[in-house]
Ligand code: 5AD
């Protein structure tokens with residue numbers, strides 16, 4: 001969500017004739033787009049804002065903007081703590097940024113804009129800005145917000161307070177934004193929302209599976225992904241979409257948070273481990289190779305050894321393809337902050353480590369089973385390793401992703417030529433030959449590339 005918002009901000013500022021810079025030290029305008037989901041993210045914001053104090057002293061004309069969830073939550077308190085901030089931009093005020101910058105330049109006084117609205121129209125007009133307004137238009141993957149906010153109020157989560165109530169965008173505006181992206185070269189789109197499964201329900205719009213079917217028809221688009229799904233709202237129709245829509249990637253992120261029914265109840269998640277496991281089974285019935293990833297919180301208030309064992313057991317049962325796990329942290333305002341029986345830091349750390357150890361094992365075994373298999377890979381560009389190599393190097397390592405969202409690297413065959421830009425966005429078959437903990441390595445099955453010139 002924040003990456004998407006940052007992209008929107010970039011587009012707007014490019015329209016205002018600002019250019020991105022590789023070093024913020026020389027910038028005229030610094031926008032810090034923040035996340036409040038966990039305590040660690042907020043600490044990072046504060047330490048970065050502290051570093052900006054010296055820059056403002058050297059250059060009084062520098063404009064510093066704090067955007068995102070920390071801005072929404074802290075409002076004026078941010079300026080009290082960091083007087084060098086010029087604009088505090090709440091999550092619903094993103095599209096006012098150009099006007100606020102003009103205002104700050106004239107008034108020379110800070111502005112705090114954290115009003116929330118029930119409308120999403122501003123996003124619609126800005127979402128459809130031409131792709132060429134963005135310097136990042138060479139990307140082959142794009143994000144599109146389909147809804148914002150959340151009405152679920154999980155007891156640990158700050159999102160409903162900082163992003164507001166759930167509001168969905170109209171399907172025709174989403175489709176036209178994706179068409180614009182495709183026109184600018186995008187091949188893969190990720191539909192974004194805090195809980196895409198409840199898309200359109202409140203407004204009586206198209207259902208989420210129907211929206212996926214509409215997006216599936218867009219010419220020139222190759223792949224569709226979406227995040228994130230709430231297990232309680234994962235419908236039969238959506239599960240079936242994995243078997244029906246050819247562009248829908250073979251991956252779902254389905255945050256489970258805990259394997260203990262007692263803790264799920266305290267979290268207000270509104271599903272049980274049994275109903276979660278049932279949905280996993282149905283997904284695998286429809287699409288046996290589907291990659292399933294999840295989020296887990298360890299050390300939720302009152303989590304006993306037995307509760308944690310239940311989580312471990314669920315991981316062993318599901319064998320997730322990927323897992324993001326976090327130590328529980330108190331967030332301002334949310335109910336769980338007031339719960340007693342907080343878990344001490346050492347236990348949270350211990351549980352997190354044992355969970356990661358187990359997951360590393362699961363992934364390593366899963367990856368081994370992929371050796372020798374062939375996957376269509378969407379080429380994204382040069383690999384991370386390649387970017388660190390010196391330019392005199394003769395071979396080029398390329399990076400792409402399978403439909404299951406696994407990263408695959410491979411050496412570009414010499415007869416393909418070295419024009420990586422013409423390879424980006426193509427889907428080619430790769431045979432997996434080596435397995436690493438976070439990626440796969442393979443070789444192209446030859447004579448695949450025919451589009452865009454460079455190869456035959
Ligand atoms: N403490 C720890 N993790 C949290 N998450 C959300 N709120 C908290 C919190 N207070 C995690 C959840 C969610 C992910 C985005 O962040 O696992 O799915």
Ligand code: SF4
Nearest residue numbers: 150152153154157159
């Ligand atoms: Fe937060 Fe997701 Fe729960 Fe909404 S559904 S409150 S975003 S964890």
